[in-house]
Amino acid sequence: xxxxxxxxxxELLSQQTPSLRRADNTALTALLVxxxxxxxDSLYLYSxxxxxxxxxxxxxxxxxxxxxxxxxxxxxEERSASLIFKKRKYDDLPLQYDxxxxxxxxxxxxxxxxxxxxxxxxxxxxxxxxDLYFRHDxxxxxxxxxxxxxxxxxxFYEVVHDGECKYIIRxxxxxxxxxxxxxxxxxPESYIRVADEFVRxxxxxxxxxxxxxxxxxxxxxxxxxxxxxxKADKHQITDILKFYERLHVQAG
Numbered sequence: 001x002x003x004x005x006x007x008x009x010x011e012l013l014s015q016q017t018p019s020l021r022r023a024d025n026t027a028l029t030a031l032l033v034x035x036x037x038x039x040x041d042s043l044y045l046y047s048x049x050x051x052x053x054x055x056x057x058x059x060x061x062x063x064x065x066x067x068x069x070x071x072x073x074x075x076x077e078e079r080s081a082s083l084i085f086k087k088r089k090y091d092d093l094p095l096q097y098d099x100x101x102x103x104x105x106x107x108x109x110x111x112x113x114x115x116x117x118x119x120x121x122x123x124x125x126x127x128x129x130x131d132l133y134f135r136h137d138x139x140x141x142x143x144x145x146x147x148x149x150x151x152x153x154x155x156f157y158e159v160v161h162d163g164e165c166k167y168i169i170r171x172x173x174x175x176x177x178x179x180x181x182x183x184x185x186x187x188p189e190s191y192i193r194v195a196d197e198f199v200r201x202x203x204x205x206x207x208x209x210x211x212x213x214x215x216x217x218x219x220x221x222x223x224x225x226x227x228x229x230x231k232a233d234k235h236q237i238t239d240i241l242k243f244y245e246r247l248h249v250q251a252g
Contacts, residue, residue, distance in 0.1 A: 054085050054093070056126070060105050060119040069184040071100035071173040074134065083130035095130060097141070099173040100184055102155050104130055124156070144168075151197045160234045164248065165241040166193035169234065190237070194244070201237075204229040214247050 064071060073096065081095035083104070096105040103121040124143055132139045145154045152170070161167035168191050173184040190201040194210045201207055207229055211218045221243050222229070227236050 054083065054090055054122065055106055055108075055120055057103075057106075057120045057122040060098075060103070060121040062119075064100075064182065064184060067182045067184055069173070069186070071098055071184040071186070072105070073097040073099050073132075073139075073171055077134055080133045081131060082133075084128045086126045087128070095132065097132070097156070097171065099171045099186060100175065102172075104156070130156075149193070149197060152191060157191075161238045161241050163241065164245045166198065167191070167234070167238060167241055168198070190234075192237075192241070201229075211244055214244055217247060218244060 075096060079095075080091075081093045082089060082091045083093060083095065084090075094107045094109065096107060097103075098105055098121070101121070102124075104124065104127060106120045106122055108118045108120075127143060129140065129142050131141070140159050141156045142159050143154075143156050144150050144152065155170070157168040157170050159168055170189045170191070171186075172189065173186050176183055176185070191198040192201055192207070192210060193199070195212075199206075199210060208215045208218055208222075218240060221227075222240065225236075225239070227240065229237075
């Protein structure tokens with residue numbers, strides 16, 4: 001494929017050479033680059049075969065080359081992935097998630113242009129969900145927009161628990177400069193919905209108060225299970241929510 005792309009690109013260049021001599025070089029060079037990109041994009045979609053419907057978006061450029069932080073979620077871990085695109089599920093896709101831009105990245109290791117593996121930031125408009133399957137964990141992401149009782153910023157959130165209570169995580173990175181270098185520290189935000197709206201999880205006291213009349217029972221459960229909220233992982237927090245839901249069933 002790489003040789004074919006190189007040959008096609010060279011042919012396109014040779015076809016444009018006469019025009020390049022007849023007018024302003026700057027304008028025509030920009031036009032040539034644009035035409036090459038459109039041609040290669042169409043060829044890329046063709047070569048991806050069955051995934052051509054999904055590989056719809058823009059060229060993803062790794063902007064963090066000057067940083068020691070990679071805003072790609074768990075980028076060093078092996079994973080497989082799936083997504084639901086226009087209500088159809090696609091499996092075994094090479095996907096990553098950019099926690100700074102909030103984009104789903106498709107990486108094709110088999111297609112290399114200019115010594116670079118091709119990556120595409122997928123159009124999120126038609127992606128309702130995607131899943132990342134790690135060795136000991138599965139992360140399910142849903143795109144939230146204009147939904148009843150959703151009071152947060154539109155975008156992708158990991159859906160950790162979806163019962164009577166809701167528990168979602170926004171996986172985000174921020175940008176700041178330090179000694180002239182860019183850094184993208186990872187700072188996920190957890191949100192819980194027990195009653196009317198999602199509330200960001202910020203402290204143990206605030207978390208316990210979310211459960212109203214059941215707050216004492218939740219506090220006792222956390223002590224019994226030795227769960228310290230600041231060190232708790234998402235599975236332990238989910239266990240707390242499930243315990244609260246069982247209390248409601250028993251009370252009802």
